Every structure is written in structure tokens, then in C-alpha cells.
Amino acid sequence: MADTSTARNRIAWIVLAVLVLGAVAFSLWPRPGADSVAGRTRSLAREFRCVDCEGLSVADSQTASARAARVEIRRRLEAGESEAEVRAYFVDLYGESVLLKPEGTGIGLVVWALPVVAVILAGAGIVVAVRRGRRTPRLRATDEDEALVARALGAEHGTDDRADDGDER
Amino acid sequence: MESAIGVLAIAIGAGASIVGIASLLLGLRRSDDRLLATGRRCVLAVLLASILAVGVMEWALITHDFSIRYVAENNARSTPLLFTVTGLWAALEGSILLWVLILAVYIALTVRHFRDRASEPLVVWATIVMLGVSLFFFLLVLGPANPFELTPGGAPVDGRGPNPLLQNHPLMAFHPPMLYLGYVGFTVPFAFAMASLITGSVGEGWLADTRRTTLVAWGFLSLGIVLGAWWSYEVLGWGGYWAWDPVENASLLPWLTATAFIHSVMVQERRAMLRVWNLSLVIATFCLTILGTFLTRSGVVNSVHAFSQSSIGGWLLAFLALSAGSGLALIAWRGDRLRAPGRIDSALSREAFFLGNNLLFVAFAFVVLLGTVFPLIAEAVQGTQLSVGEPYFDRMTVPLGLALLFLMAVAPVLPWRAASGEVLRRRLLVPAWIGGALFVATLVFLARSLPTALAFGLGAFTISAIVQETWRTVRARSRADAVGRGRAAWRTLASNPRRYGGLTVHIGVVCIAVAIAASNTFATKAEIRLRRDASVTVDGYRFTYEGSRTTRSAQKTTVSADVRIERGDRDLGTYAPSVSTFPNSNQAIGTPSVRTGLTTDVYLTLVSSPNARGRITLGVSVFPLVVWIWIGGALIGLGTAVALVPARTRRVLPESTPAPVEEPV
Numbered sequence: 001m002a003d004t005s006t007a008r009n010r011i012a013w014i015v016l017a018v019l020v021l022g023a024v025a026f027s028l029w030p031r032p033g034a035d036s037v038a039g040r041t042r043s044l045a046r047e048f049r050c051v052d053c054e055g056l057s058v059a060d061s062q063t064a065s066a067r068a069a070r071v072e073i074r075r076r077l078e079a080g081e082s083e084a085e086v087r088a089y090f091v092d093l094y095g096e097s098v099l100l101k102p103e104g105t106g107i108g109l110v111v112w113a114l115p116v117v118a119v120i121l122a123g124a125g126i127v128v129a130v131r132r133g134r135r136t137p138r139l140r141a142t143d144e145d146e147a148l149v150a151r152a153l154g155a156e157h158g159t160d161d162r163a164d165d166g167d168e169r
Numbered sequence: 170m171e172s173a174i175g176v177l178a179i180a181i182g183a184g185a186s187i188v189g190i191a192s193l194l195l196g197l198r199r200s201d202d203r204l205l206a207t208g209r210r211c212v213l214a215v216l217l218a219s220i221l222a223v224g225v226m227e228w229a230l231i232t233h234d235f236s237i238r239y240v241a242e243n244n245a246r247s248t249p250l251l252f253t254v255t256g257l258w259a260a261l262e263g264s265i266l267l268w269v270l271i272l273a274v275y276i277a278l279t280v281r282h283f284r285d286r287a288s289e290p291l292v293v294w295a296t297i298v299m300l301g302v303s304l305f306f307f308l309l310v311l312g313p314a315n316p317f318e319l320t321p322g323g324a325p326v327d328g329r330g331p332n333p334l335l336q337n338h339p340l341m342a343f344h345p346p347m348l349y350l351g352y353v354g355f356t357v358p359f360a361f362a363m364a365s366l367i368t369g370s371v372g373e374g375w376l377a378d379t380r381r382t383t384l385v386a387w388g389f390l391s392l393g394i395v396l397g398a399w400w401s402y403e404v405l406g407w408g409g410y411w412a413w414d415p416v417e418n419a420s421l422l423p424w425l426t427a428t429a430f431i432h433s434v435m436v437q438e439r440r441a442m443l444r445v446w447n448l449s450l451v452i453a454t455f456c457l458t459i460l461g462t463f464l465t466r467s468g469v470v471n472s473v474h475a476f477s478q479s480s481i482g483g484w485l486l487a488f489l490a491l492s493a494g495s496g497l498a499l500i501a502w503r504g505d506r507l508r509a510p511g512r513i514d515s516a517l518s519r520e521a522f523f524l525g526n527n528l529l530f531v532a533f534a535f536v537v538l539l540g541t542v543f544p545l546i547a548e549a550v551q552g553t554q555l556s557v558g559e560p561y562f563d564r565m566t567v568p569l570g571l572a573l574l575f576l577m578a579v580a581p582v583l584p585w586r587a588a589s590g591e592v593l594r595r596r597l598l599v600p601a602w603i604g605g606a607l608f609v610a611t612l613v614f615l616a617r618s619l620p621t622a623l624a625f626g627l628g629a630f631t632i633s634a635i636v637q638e639t640w641r642t643v644r645a646r647s648r649a650d651a652v653g654r655g656r657a658a659w660r661t662l663a664s665n666p667r668r669y670g671g672l673t674v675h676i677g678v679v680c681i682a683v684a685i686a687a688s689n690t691f692a693t694k695a696e697i698r699l700r701r702d703a704s705v706t707v708d709g710y711r712f713t714y715e716g717s718r719t720t721r722s723a724q725k726t727t728v729s730a731d732v733r734i735e736r737g738d739r740d741l742g743t744y745a746p747s748v749s750t751f752p753n754s755n756q757a758i759g760t761p762s763v764r765t766g767l768t769t770d771v772y773l774t775l776v777s778s779p780n781a782r783g784r785i786t787l788g789v790s791v792f793p794l795v796v797w798i799w800i801g802g803a804l805i806g807l808g809t810a811v812a813l814v815p816a817r818t819r820r821v822l823p824e825s826t827p828a829p830v831e832e833p834v
Contacts, residue, residue, distance in 0.1 A: 009594055016605045023609040049556050055414045055557060060407045061231045062759075062776055062788065100558030102543075107551050111543045113563060119532045124522055128512045 043072045044083055048073075048090055049100050057100055171327045172237050175317035176227040182218030182269070183307035185211045191302045197293050205288055210298065211278045212585045215303055219273040223266055226316055230256045236324035239263060239316045245330030245753065252336040258345040259331040261466055261481070263317035267346065272355040276303060279382065284360035291375060294364035299620050302356050305488050314483045333751040333758045336724065340400040348393030348420055352458045354386025355423060358430075359455035359492075362448050366499035371444060371506050376434055379691075381813055383434075383451075385400065387427050388809030394420050395802030406761040406774045408694065409789045411685075413562040420463030424533055426454040429530035432513045432699060436520045439585055442688075445500060446509045446527070453497035457488045457534070470773030476709050515587035522580040536565045552628065567620050574627035574682060577675050578604070578634050600637055604630025616690050628679040635672050663817040670812025677804030684797035688770075693791040696776060700784050704733075708791045711735040711770055714742065717779050725749045727760075730785050734764055734771055746775040746787070770795045 045059035049068040060068045069090075090098050094164050102108035189211030196204030226239070230253050235241040243259045255264040276299045283292045310316060335341055358379040365375040397420065398410035411417060430450040437443050438582025463469075500507070513521050540557040547555040582596050608626025616622070639661070647657035664667050697705045699714035706712070715731040729747035733740070744762040751758065764771040773786035 006591070010600060012602070015596060019604050019609055023612040023622070024619065027612045027619055030615075037687075047262035047560050049558060055412055055537055055558070056407055057228055060409060060412075062407070062774070085659060095554060101564070102547075102555050102557050103562035107547050107553065110546075110557065111539060111557060111561065112565075114539060115536045118535060119528065122528055122532070126528060127813070130516075130521070132523075139277060143309045 037074060037077050040077055040083070044073050044077070044086060047087070047099060047101055047113065049098050051094055063092050081104065171225050171234055172228045172317040173767050174317055175222050175229075175237075176311070176315070178218045178222035178225065179307055179315075179317070181313050182215050182273070183223065183304060183311055186300045186304035188825045190304070190418035191213065192296050193293050193297050193300070196725050197290060198527060200288075202288060203675060204295060208293070209280055209284075209287060211816070212276055212296065213407055214299070215267070216273040216277040222310075226257055226263060227254065230254065232735070233328065233646065234324070235326075235328045236320055237316075238318045238320040241320045241325055241328040245678050245724075247752075248330050248336060250726060251637070252331055252338060252343060255341050255345075256331055257333070257378075258333045258349075262314045263312065264345070264349070265314045266308060266316050266679030267312050267349055267519060267567075269303065269310060269351055271346075271349050272299075272303050272306060272356060275357055275382070276300065280769055283378075283590075290368045290560075291370055292377075292588045293363070293365050294367045295360040298360035298363045302360070305484075306561060309481060309484060311404045313484055316662060318703045326335055328753065329401060330724075331754045333749070334404060335735055336751075337606075337749070337758060338400060338404045340396060340403065342580045344393060344396040344400050347389050347396055351386050351388075351390025351393050351525065351548075352420075352423065352461075353459055354382060355390060355451075355454050355457045357382040357386070361617055363496065364449040365497065366448065366496075366503050367443070369503060369506060371448075371503055373441065376437060376447070380434070383427070383431065384809055384813055387424070387431060387614065389418070389517075390427065391805045391809070394424060394797065397512050399799055399802075402795070403761065403763065406759040408653060408692075408774070408788070408792070409762075410795070412439055413537075413559050415541050416465045418537050419465050421459040422461055422537055422760075423454045425530050425534035426457060429527045429534075430454060432523050433527050434532075440520055442512065442520070448496075448507070450527075450531075452493065452500075456489055456493045456496070457538075459485055459492060463489060464541065517583065517588040517590060517593065518550050519580055519583040520583050520610075522576055522583055526573065526576050526580070529576070530787070532574075533566060533569045535685075536569070537562070540565070571623050571627060572618065574624065574631060574679070577678070578627055578631040581672060581675070582634055583640055596638070598632065600630050602633035603633040604628075619689040619691050620687045624682050628683045631679050635675060637673070639669070660809075660817075665816055666681050666814040667812045667816065670808045670810070670814070673808030673811060674805050676799040677808060679799045680804060684794040684801065688792040688795040688798075691793045696786060697789055698784055698786050700733075701780075707789050709736060710791065710831075712773075712787065712789060714785060714787070717785065720743075723752075728775070730779070730787070731777050732762075732773055732787065741771070742773075746773040748775050748778055765796050771792050776828075792804045 004111045005121035014130050042059060046057045046059040050063060050069075050082065053061050054064050058066045058068075058073075060066075073086055076089065077083075077100055081089075096103070102111055104112050111119060189208045191205045192211065193208035195201065196208060204700045228234075229237050229240050229242050231250070233240065233244060233246055233253075235244075239260065239262050243256045243263065244253055247682055248256070252259075258267050272302045276296070279299065280287075283289075307503060360716065361375040361379045365601050394417075397417065400412040401412070401417075402408075427450075430447060433443050433447055434452065437447050463485035467485065469482065470583050472634060483796050513524070515521065542561055543557050544555050548554050578600065579593075579597065582593070607629040608622050611622040611625045612619075625799070642652060643658045643661050646652075646661050647654050650657060650660065652660070677767070693708040695707045697707065697712065699712070701714055701716060704711050704713035711734070713733040713735070715733055717728060717730040720727050727747050727749040729745040731745050733743045735741060740757040741764055744764055746762040748757050749760060759774055759776075761772055761774045763773070771791060772788075772790040776786040776788045779785050
């Protein structure tokens, strides 16, 4: 009885995993036909800083220069330029600070790589610390402790089920 | 006259801080209770002095006393009363004054709370540290950020009035004070952390002592951030609520480390582990509030929210260095006492998941900090001008946020120490299926966007896990106590408000995550030009331009366009996006008009007023689920309040330091 329910549980998890992975594969499958120019314009416009307002992208700002920039992006994409070429055009015009997403070269690499490296190192550090903590037992029960536990167990029999209870009362 | 009283009040406050620190130090050394009592009375003096200073400033604002420069610059005779009162936090000097007042209130409440333990070294030292912080802020308003400075050349006939953006929406009355209540509140846990290091009582005592204050500060900061997003959405009119602007980042940074702390603190209470880590988080949180103030007030980074700049940058930087340096030095000095007696038994345990949570939150904070200061670093190192904006933050933080959502789904179900994989598989099956189904459905039917589908799926996973887990507990309680479900639910909540308050906060966070994902993925934005009585349909909504009005007041001149919104044959009402011009600014300020709905917001902006031929240009956006961000914020506030309620039945475990543990053999 317990075995069949365990097996059923396992099957349910496997089916779920297959479904989720299938959906992921479906979403990553290349779609027929490229994105629309409007969609590409919008996503590219988000990458450029509006040059005459603080902190907003060309996509979000309504100033005249942002408007002109959106038109320019669209025109260039329609003329068949690639995203990289449009980016290069804006960088030539306004300097590298027009990109809200620094390029992953030169000093810009730092802002991308540093957090990733730090997370990997910290994660590894935690794993190592936990492993080491587990290898070296810090507590050793003395005879006195054992006697105490035996007495306590004798007095009160197995009422503590807290370890299995998600509720932290 | 008022200026003199104000400066005097500040000077008294600074003096009382110094006398308080000195008499507490002496009282501690000589074990002299009378000196300690004098020190405590100084706290009262600090409070009264700051109330007086703020009162004088408000009086000066309300009576339009333009002989004070701050009033002349942030108030005008035409400023409405509400924005006259909020003028206190419309610029740097007044904001620091508000900071001083809130800090004094926190110190006074803390000292009052601990009046029965007033001669305990931990409490005395904490008071000394808090008075030290207040001394610093008093010196700021006495020196570089003096709000009572006189107007050079005498009082003008009229003042300049607050920045147009700051006199445009009533949220201005709530958002900044909430933020400050959060920011400043972290001074208390910081002071107790420092005190525990100084006195060497580095056990769990200081955690229990400051748990509530930390939660209060955290709750206010959360509300402040959400209200800030709301303000941005309702006032700035670009259609968003979060732009990864330096000022927004500055408020998010301490929130992230404080959230990490609120979680990891439970590990220390329960297992006596992570002592150094928790002390570091508290000290980091305090330092980040100072760093945030430095970044946004010193003018080193540009921001839409930074409404003033001054020379206090150097002061803040020095204070930041002092706080961080002394914190680190104290931790190093007490290193031997901080060794943790506990250990992690299993990766499938709540404490292990809390560690994961902490790693992610700190990584999140690191990304936000790095992105915010990186342009400065790049310019200092290479002299190159770089920008770091939304695309960077989105790319880096979305994976972290999704991983946090996953932990949020699983961790509350996990027991301490170790779980059996078997039990976990059983408990999580139904929630995982609900989440998985929504994930698959989103990808197949709604959008081929993995992050969005993950946010929806993990959100559903989290909420159903919480509901199932709570239901299980209530049912068990109902059986054990032989009472009805309703009463059992009440008893479950009352027995552990901290847990259920926390879970309520989690549900609020899920609401916000789902709303952010939905409003980013499924938004429609368009610009339409309309003649009078003409209409255009966007995304199923019909917009009809019904005419425009111009209203003039001394405060501003507003042009608004009446636009009727219809969906199908349902009339959703007339909305009036507007553009205002203020006499003190040559920039026109647009005010959006938002039709808020439970599923969809329709967001209108007036891009250009009627031209010669009577045509207007409207910005029209349709955002799904945005209102759930504000609902989520309210849930976070509610959950925090619930978590502050003391449990009805006392915990079985004592809250004091666990029994000393033998050194490793």
C-alpha cells in the first residue's frame, strides 16, 4: 500500500518534469519568421539612454530626441541593418554612455562578470563550510549527557514531533 | 527669530547627545546609576529639541517666513497647505531634519522600552551608539545642511515654491516619511549589534531585543518603496513604476540586506549559527542607508528623484567609513566569541534554504550596488563615461528574483535540521502541479517568455504550498483540540503570528512579482492623435476626445483633455490626463490619468495639448495587473503587522542564549 503510493507519487513527479521540460523546449524552439520590425524597435529602444532626460530609456521617454531616436532605429532596421549595427551607430553618435547595458568588453566586462563570479565563489564557500561542519562533530555526548537523555526519555515518551512538523511552534 | 530658535534647538540636541554619551560612558565605568539616569534624561532632551526644531520649521513654512532660505526655496504663498507641510521633506536640509526627529523618536521609544534593564551594559552601550548617530545628524543640520540659514539679502516677497513634481500628488505626504521611518529604524538593531560586540555578549540576546524594531523598520521601508513606485506611476507619467534609478536603488539596497537578515536571524535564534553573518548584515544594512543618502544627496549620481544637492557628501562618506570600519574592527576583535556552535545537518532543511536565500539577497544587493556605482568607478578608473540602466538590472536581477521565488515556495514547507525527501515529495506534489500547469499554460497560450512563465508558475507554486500547508495545520489543530475549523484557524494564527504574518508577506511578494511580470510582458503602448469628438480603438478600448479645459490657479496652470474610455458597449468613464506649468519652472509637468481595474489599468498621458487645429496627442498604455503591486504592498504591510503580534502561547524554547557548547575535540 505504502509502496504503491510512493510509486504513484514518483510517477506524478516524472510526468510533471516531462511536461515542464517539454514546455521549455517548445518556448525555445525557433519560430517561423523573424520578429516584427516594431517589436525589434521596441526592444532595441529600451537599450538606449534618452540623451536629454535623466535615467529613462528612449523607449520610455516622450521627449523630442527620444521620439527621433525611435524613428531612426525603426528606419535603420527596416533598411535591413542588424541590431549590432544600430547600436554601433548610436555609440558613434553619442559615445558609449548611450548604452544602458554596458558592452561585455573592456571595463564593461567587470559589471557583468563580477556578480556571477562572486555568487559562484560564495556558493562554493557555503558548500565547503557546510561540508566541513558536517565532517567534524562538534559535540560529543558524555556519559552524563546520555544518562540525562535516558532519564528524560523514560519520563516522557516520544512526544516531540517538532522535527517533522513544518509549523514552528 | 524663528531661525535663531531653530538653530538653538539643534544646538541643544547636539549638546544633549554629547552630554548623554559622556554621562552614560562615565556611569558605566563608575557603575553610577545617577549618571546613567542623567544619560537617559539627555535622550528626552534630544527628543524635545528635535520636536522643537521640526515645529519651528513647520511654523516657518506655514507662515511663509521667507527670511529663512529653506522656506524661500521650497515654499511660495500660492503653495497649498498640504504641500506647505510636506515642504519639510521637499529638499535636503528639511529631510535631514525629519531624519533627526524620527531618529530621536526611535531612540526615546527604545530607551523607554528597556527602562527596566536600564543599567545593563548592552542597553547602555546601545544608547551610546544611538546618541552617537544622532549627534552626527545634529551636526549635519548645524553645519553643512542647516535648514535655518537666513536668506541672503533679506526675505523676498514670495518664495520659489517646491519642485513641481513634489507639489503634484498627495502621495508626497506619505511616501518620504515612510521611507525615512524605515531607513532610520535600522539604527536601533545596528546600535544593539555594536553594543553586543562591545560588551562581548554576542549571543542571541540582542537579536530577541531588536526583532520587533527591525520588523517595524523593514515594514515601513517596504511600504515606502511600494509607495514610491506608486508615486512614480501616478506622477511621473512615463508609464512605469520602477526605473532602476539611483534613488530607487538606494532605498532597495538596505531593504535587500534587511530582508536577508530577517530570514537568517531565525537560523541564529533556532540553531545559534551565523552570528558573524547576522552582525555583518545588520551593520551592512545601516551602512547602506548612509551610502544611499550619500549617493543621492551628494550629487555624485544623477537621478529624477534627487531634488537637491549639497556639500554634505564628504560628511556622509566619513560617517560611512567610521560606521563600517568600527563594525568590521569589532567583529574582528570579538572573532573568538563569535564562533558558531551549530552546524547545518542537511541541504534539505530550512536553515540550508535560508542560507540560499541569504546568498541570493546579498547577490541581489551586490548587483544593484555595483550597477548604481559602476558609472562612477568606470569614470574614475578609465575616464570613460558609461551608463548602467534598466536592461542591465533586468538581465541580472530577474534570475535572482526567480530563484528567490522558488525558495519561497519550498522553504516554508521544510522542517528544521533535515527533511526526508519522501515526505517533501508528498507535500509538494499538488502545489508543484498547480505551478507547473500554470507555467506550461502560460508558455503555450500566453507568451513565449520563460521569465514570465516562471514568475507565474512559481507564484502559483508558492501560494498553493502556503495554502495547503496552512490548511494541513488548521485541520490537525481542529482534530487535536476537537474544535471547529474556524476556531482552529484562529488558534493556529494566534499561536504563531510570526509565521503566518511572514507567509502573508510572501503572498504579497508573489502578487508583486506576478504583476511586474504581467505588466512588462503584456503591456500595449500606443500614441494616438485625435480631433475633437473623434475616437480610436487600442487593444479593445475605444478612446474618444471630448474637449479640453484650462484651469488657472496661483500654484499652476493646467490644461486637461477629457477622454472617454469605452470597452465594447461598456462606458468606463471620462478621464482627464493633463499638463501643468508652474510659475517656478519652465518645464511642463504631465500628469497621467489612470483607469485602475483589478485586471487591467488604462494609462493616459497628454503628450501634446490641443494644437492650432484642435488636435491632441495622447499616450495610451494598457497594463495588466498593475493594481496587484499595490495590493501586494498592502499585504506586506498587513503581514508585517501580524508578525509583530506576540504569540498567544509562549514558545517552548527559551529565547535566551543556548547552553554553552564544548569546543571541538
